[in-house]
Amino acid sequence: xxxxxxxxxxxxxxxxxxxxxxxxxxxxxxxxxxxxxxxxxxxxxxxxxxxxxxxxxxxxxxxxxxxxxxxxxxxxxxxxxxxxxxxxxxxxxxxxxxxxxxxxxxxxxxxxxxxxxxxxxxxxxxxxxxxxxxxxxxxxxxxxxxxxxxxxxxxxxxxxxxxxxxxxxxxxxxxxxxxxxxxxxxxxxxx
Amino acid sequence: xxxxxxxxxxxxxxxxxxxxxxxxxxxxxxxxxxxxxxxxxxxxxxxxxxxxxxxxxxxxxxxxxxxxxxxxxxxxxxxxxxxxxxxxxxxxxxxxxxxxxxxxxxxxxxxxxxxxxxxxxxxxxxxxxxxxxxxxxxxxxxxxxxxxxxxxxxxxxxxxxxxxxxxxxxxxxxxxxxxxxxxxxxxxxxx
Amino acid sequence: xxxxxxxxxxxxxxxxxxxxxxxxxxxxxxxxxxxxxxxxxxxxxxxxxxxxxxxxxxxxxxxxxxxxxxxxxxxxxxxxxxxxxxxxxxxxxxxxxxxxxxxxxxxxxxxxxxxxxxxxxxxxxxxxxxxxxxxxxxxxxxxxxxxxxxxxxxxxxxxxxxxxxxxxxxxxxxxxxxxxxxxxxxxxxxx
Amino acid sequence: xxxxxxxxxxxxxxxxxxxxxxxxxxxxxxxxxxxxxxxxxxxxxxxxxxxxxxxxxxxxxxxxxxxxxxxxxxxxxxxxxxxxxxxxxxxxxxxxxxxxxxxxxxxxxxxxxxxxxxxxxxxxxxxxxxxxxxxxxxxxxxxxxxxxxxxxxxxxxxxxxxxxxxxxxxxxxxxxxxxxxxxxxxxxxxx
Numbered sequence: 001x002x003x004x005x006x007x008x009x010x011x012x013x014x015x016x017x018x019x020x021x022x023x024x025x026x027x028x029x030x031x032x033x034x035x036x037x038x039x040x041x042x043x044x045x046x047x048x049x050x051x052x053x054x055x056x057x058x059x060x061x062x063x064x065x066x067x068x069x070x071x072x073x074x075x076x077x078x079x080x081x082x083x084x085x086x087x088x089x090x091x092x093x094x095x096x097x098x099x100x101x102x103x104x105x106x107x108x109x110x111x112x113x114x115x116x117x118x119x120x121x122x123x124x125x126x127x128x129x130x131x132x133x134x135x136x137x138x139x140x141x142x143x144x145x146x147x148x149x150x151x152x153x154x155x156x157x158x159x160x161x162x163x164x165x166x167x168x169x170x171x172x173x174x175x176x177x178x179x180x181x182x183x184x185x186x187x188x189x190x191x
Numbered sequence: 192x193x194x195x196x197x198x199x200x201x202x203x204x205x206x207x208x209x210x211x212x213x214x215x216x217x218x219x220x221x222x223x224x225x226x227x228x229x230x231x232x233x234x235x236x237x238x239x240x241x242x243x244x245x246x247x248x249x250x251x252x253x254x255x256x257x258x259x260x261x262x263x264x265x266x267x268x269x270x271x272x273x274x275x276x277x278x279x280x281x282x283x284x285x286x287x288x289x290x291x292x293x294x295x296x297x298x299x300x301x302x303x304x305x306x307x308x309x310x311x312x313x314x315x316x317x318x319x320x321x322x323x324x325x326x327x328x329x330x331x332x333x334x335x336x337x338x339x340x341x342x343x344x345x346x347x348x349x350x351x352x353x354x355x356x357x358x359x360x361x362x363x364x365x366x367x368x369x370x371x372x373x374x375x376x377x378x379x380x381x382x
Numbered sequence: 383x384x385x386x387x388x389x390x391x392x393x394x395x396x397x398x399x400x401x402x403x404x405x406x407x408x409x410x411x412x413x414x415x416x417x418x419x420x421x422x423x424x425x426x427x428x429x430x431x432x433x434x435x436x437x438x439x440x441x442x443x444x445x446x447x448x449x450x451x452x453x454x455x456x457x458x459x460x461x462x463x464x465x466x467x468x469x470x471x472x473x474x475x476x477x478x479x480x481x482x483x484x485x486x487x488x489x490x491x492x493x494x495x496x497x498x499x500x501x502x503x504x505x506x507x508x509x510x511x512x513x514x515x516x517x518x519x520x521x522x523x524x525x526x527x528x529x530x531x532x533x534x535x536x537x538x539x540x541x542x543x544x545x546x547x548x549x550x551x552x553x554x555x556x557x558x559x560x561x562x563x564x565x566x567x568x569x570x571x572x573x
Numbered sequence: 574x575x576x577x578x579x580x581x582x583x584x585x586x587x588x589x590x591x592x593x594x595x596x597x598x599x600x601x602x603x604x605x606x607x608x609x610x611x612x613x614x615x616x617x618x619x620x621x622x623x624x625x626x627x628x629x630x631x632x633x634x635x636x637x638x639x640x641x642x643x644x645x646x647x648x649x650x651x652x653x654x655x656x657x658x659x660x661x662x663x664x665x666x667x668x669x670x671x672x673x674x675x676x677x678x679x680x681x682x683x684x685x686x687x688x689x690x691x692x693x694x695x696x697x698x699x700x701x702x703x704x705x706x707x708x709x710x711x712x713x714x715x716x717x718x719x720x721x722x723x724x725x726x727x728x729x730x731x732x733x734x735x736x737x738x739x740x741x742x743x744x745x746x747x748x749x750x751x752x753x754x755x756x757x758x759x760x761x762x763x764x
């Protein structure tokens with residue numbers, strides 16, 4: 001089964017998720033700078049989630065690039081990942097509107113953890129379909145970066161109940177690590 | 192007439208439907224776990240509808256894959272299906288916000304039945320355009336699974352007035368049956 | 383300049399317009415059938431606009447199919463048409479929520495008239511770019527159906543102040559005329 | 574790395590931004606013409622932003638047309654531009670709902686300035702990847718029009734605190750300058 005339409009559908013859903021998040025940025029009430037202050041935490045959450053969804057788009061873009069084919073299992077693993085990504089607008093707004101309160105911060109981390117788990121499951125479904133010597137298998141390797149991210153997110157959910165700012169710091173840290181471009185795929189492709 | 196743009200448009204609309212459903216998941220009011228409780232039925236409905244729309248995407252993906260061409264009749268049969276799919280976000284929220292009350296459960300089933308009918312009409316329009324020996328005709332067969340689903344949905348609408356949980360159970364059952372990957376198309380394509 | 387991306391962008395915007403209209407179908411308040419009654423006019427307007435936007439998608443699909451190339455003028459004529467189409471969700475909800483009151487009915491017709499004018503301008507921009515003997519020129523002919531629709535919409539805006547139901551009837555009539563598949567393009571392509 | 578999917582994703586996000594802006598055009602309350610009056614400034618802001626986002630789509634369309642390839646740096650420069658574009662619906666509604674008050678007008682200009690800066694950064698990232706003699710380098714030249722726009726937007730933000738109508742006038746003026754089709758790319762392509 002060709003990968004083209006799965007790529008296009010995935011890009012479409014991710015494009016919609018990244019854009020409708022802005023609908024939770026309510027128009028500030030009032031017309032001077034003080035009207036913007038209560039929006040600040042919501043805005044910062046929006047920036048963080050925009051970067052996170054952007055990272056997923058980037059990673060999915062690179063990953064599907066080396067993929068040769070897909071099957072029903074991959075389609076559903078992909079939809080499962082999109083499901084947790086689709087919750088980003090809600091969990092982002094929940095964290096922002098409650099000014100980084102403990103439970104919303106933990107819920108946001110739970111969503112990030114489920115996205116990371118969904119990504120890992122998608123990688124497994126694709127590895128199952130491709131041999132050990134394919135470009136895909138070489139590029140993805142053992143997906144160490146993805147697994148560590150998942151572990152950090154799970155830890156952050158628990159740590160939120162100790163001190164929620166530790167969790168927020170971890171979310172930012174993981175995002176920064178991924179912003180450093182993932183050279184695995186380009187290295188393999190260059191060979 | 193080429194099928195490319197119909198596929199792309201259909202995928203686009205389905206991608207938007209599956210994603211804007213999340214806009215009806217209101218941000219919980221309050222900042223502890225108890226704030227999430229009233230959201231639970233809405234969330235469960237969201238999961239069910241996400242899977243249902245995902246099944247339609249998957250089926251349309253497979254079906255259009257074996258299709259050779261489309262005509263005006265197919266375009267409108269497709270738009271008719273998309274119309275009932277586009278109501279999913281509203282009927283889902285109606286069922287969720289009313290905690291699975293009888294009438295909303297029946298309305299949700301009515302929408303599912305109309306989607307299933309729309310899919311059956313689209314199949315007929317495509318069968319009319321393709322001969323008996325084409326890959327499409329062989330792959331779709333008599334679409335028994337689709338026809339049974341339609342019958343179950345119609346029954347579920349009526350049964351909701353007896354006991355609404357029967358209907359909800361039937362919606363979940365049909366979704367699970369479809370989640371088992373449809374091997375008809377891949378079997379034909381392999382030959 | 384290739385027409386591919388203009389087609390894709392246009393399809394994307396039309397897909398979003400046709401889908402976000404559903405966001406104005408508010409979730410009914412209440413859990414029995416009587417809760418659906420106040421939604422009925424809004425729902426009927428939604429059906430009418432879904433068909434109207436579907437007709438535009440269908441026509442743009444057919445038209446761009448015979449087009450050979452586009453220029454800056456065509457890009458902006460196309461964006462102009464999309465602008466008036468993008469107002470459909472608002473004018474539709476305005477007419478529905480006010481139960482077909484006079485001014486909303488006239489405003490809805492004004493939007494339809496501007497869409498029809500935008501379509502006519504797009505046809506002119508494409509005719510300017512293509513010679514008299516091209517497939518496009520032959521297929522579009524003098525676009526009589528488009529021009530008559532525009533005239534009917536303008537008349538309907540004025541007639542709304544006499545009797546708004548005349549206007550609503552005209553909107554429905556024009557939609558039905560277009561639903562009859564436009565054979566001009568397919569006839570030319572078959573030759 | 575191929576440019577195809579970046580183009581498609583960018584077009585998708587821009588299509589969604591230009592369309593969801595309409596969700597901030599609230600349905601007028603009331604059913605006569607006077608109900609439309611408070612919507613007028615919001616509508617005018619919508620028109621201005623529709624044109625601005627249309628200009629970005631047009632420019633990105635032309636620019637990516639002459640581009641040969643992209644890398645991780647370009648992907649993120651592009652996402653950075655899309656981030657500021659994605660704020661357009663909010664900053665537009667903020668300016669419109671406050672009837673062009675000083676701070677909202679300045680914030681709107683700040684968003685436009687960041688979009689222009691994001692575009693300039695994207696141009697730099699693409700220039701870094703393409704040699705001096707490529708079609709891209711020749712077409713984009715020194716991007717004088719883009720740099721002047723950025724300077725005007727920055728000036729307009731400051732001038733808003735002197736007289737907000739100067740700023741609004743500058744926003745309209747820049748949009749009009751860009752509406753005059755950019756012939757640089759087509760001139761290079763014709764050679």
